[in-house]
Amino acid sequence: MSSENNSLSKTILVTGAAGFIGFHVSKALLALGHKVVGIDNLNDYYDVNLKLARLAELGIDKEEAIQDLNVTSSTTHDSKMIFLKMNLEDRKALPELFKKYNFDVVCNLAAQAGVRYSLENPEAYADSNLTGFLNVLECCRHTKVPKLVYASSSSIYGNSDAVPFEETANVDHPISLYAATKKANELMAHAYSHLYGFETIGLRFFTVYGPWGRPDMAMFLFTEAIINGQPVKVFNNGDLSRDFTYIDDIVSGILATLLETSDNTSLYKLYNIGNSQPVQLLEYIEAIETALDKTAIKEMLPMQPGDVKQTYANVNLLKKDFKYQPKTEVTQGIAAFVAWYKGFYDIGR
Template sequence: MPLENRNRSNTILVTGAAGFIGFHVSKALLNLGYTVIGIDNLNDYYDVNLKLARLEELGIDKTQALQDLNETSSSTFGSRMIFVKMNLEDRESLPKLFENFAVDRVCNLAAQAGVRYSLENPEAYADSNLTGFLNILECCRNFKVTKLVYASSSSIYGNSDNVPFEETANVDHPVSLYAATKKANELMAHAYTHLYGFESIGLRFFTVYGPWGRPDMAMFLFTEAIVNEKPLKVFNNGDLSRDFTYIDDIVAGVLATLLHTSKNASPYKLYNIGNSKPVQLLEYIEAIESALNKKAIRQMLPMQPGDVKQTYADVSALQNDYNYQPKTEVREGIAAFVAWYKSFYMI
């Protein structure tokens, strides 16, 4: 569809649209009547079939999902969900996408995820999280995007003992490359906001879980191990706590910052987005056991390199500026994930 015929203010680019959070945000935007331009490189960091299944839920079949920008049919320009397979670090294709579609706002959720994987494949983090993010910033600058909301991470707080974590805390001591790239993203966004005037909001996500979740995260790994009667790896002998945050609460916070103006508007903002109720790891496992009605085989292990002992979000800033209020208790969220898992894998 020609740019002049598309409602720019109604068109939002979501990167990582086939990912866990990106899928849920895209679905929510479509339900609200927005046009979503989704991109994802569909890499094999985890099961690509799960990513394709998410896209199918958004109305994108496998053939469409595997098309790059040059193969995107002109007929798709009339759709409210348009998907293009693309790497963020592609310096030629990303600007062309911004040329082809009149994007008003960008929700950047694409990144090479995972703390432990950054120890094995650091180059992937430089490509996606640094070069890719720079390309997003350049496109926001050159194509007059009004607002960029992007994913940061609770991991940037490192092993801080000052809880709950506040946005004003010193985050100069990351303990993983993944965390370092997220810190870099915040600094890069600050520079571009200062220089070029568009609004940027960084969201520090705290341990997101729920239906359609990532297979490399605790909720999925624990459920899979219990279902298949395999040893469940419990790091630091279970002496860990996490601010587990249900996906619906995360989406509510993302949409609030993306679609609305804060009562304390500022060109550059950072917010924690979590449940603000840390849960001990062993308690979390017990809740999964209860939902599955099956006991875990626990393999107690030492702390993993790059991991942190606790996370705990102070969400008062997001509550104050955007009326954010997480609503989902952990046992309720775990039950919803387990129900989805059983249905998706036909257990």
């Protein structure tokens, strides 16, 4: 791995900038002195106020965030990022954005997230994850963006028993529409790298958690339920394990792929990005109980449609190419999340 003039400021597009991972990536890039242009459609899949609070941390006030500025009227700030409320699938605004800013690299983290929600609203996944991603690829193609780093997911491995999951495994049997759209993204990226000669790097995220996390994720749901004395829903009667990965470790991997080059000269790359230390669900809940000093009421439930029994990342390839090294133990990460949660929601003061 070598520096890609990392000391020089780059102009970087971060899609999904008000989302959990996009917020943290934007914050880290700004701290390094890069110019960040962020977009997000601020949909109501979960609490929009949390998204607006993340943007406020990045220097974007609420009134600025929610207005529908067009690309030409968006303001430029010397000390903070530029933000535009925008859908990925907007075939007029997104190309205009790419032409205006001439991005050095693009980080596509915007997507309709969630496995279970894909059973209720499949059209949202087609719009954002398929049409939207195609729009990003087309914009990269026509404005000669040299590198696109994009979010894939561990969910594409389905119910594979071959653990740890490796990038070379067959992933032709997704068990949710969400997973299918992520597999489609990888195939689309391959076609565009082959046809148009720009680098695409897909990152298969493994159960990301931490401060400012998504309210639909286990860490958030469990903490909220335990604090409020409500039952914690334990699916498959607790017989589940997840490769829980702390947000700081995820960000370090994303930054490496965005800002560095590797000895791997292939234009098309795929990497697992996880902690590589799966944890049983009941152990995870126990660690949250310890951090909160409160016992959970457990409601044992059957397996949910679209869910998988286990995830476990082999991250050797990302270590080899970009020196990726997760550092955060689950108990440490849970304590950090709980501290943030209590502070954000003003609990226990």
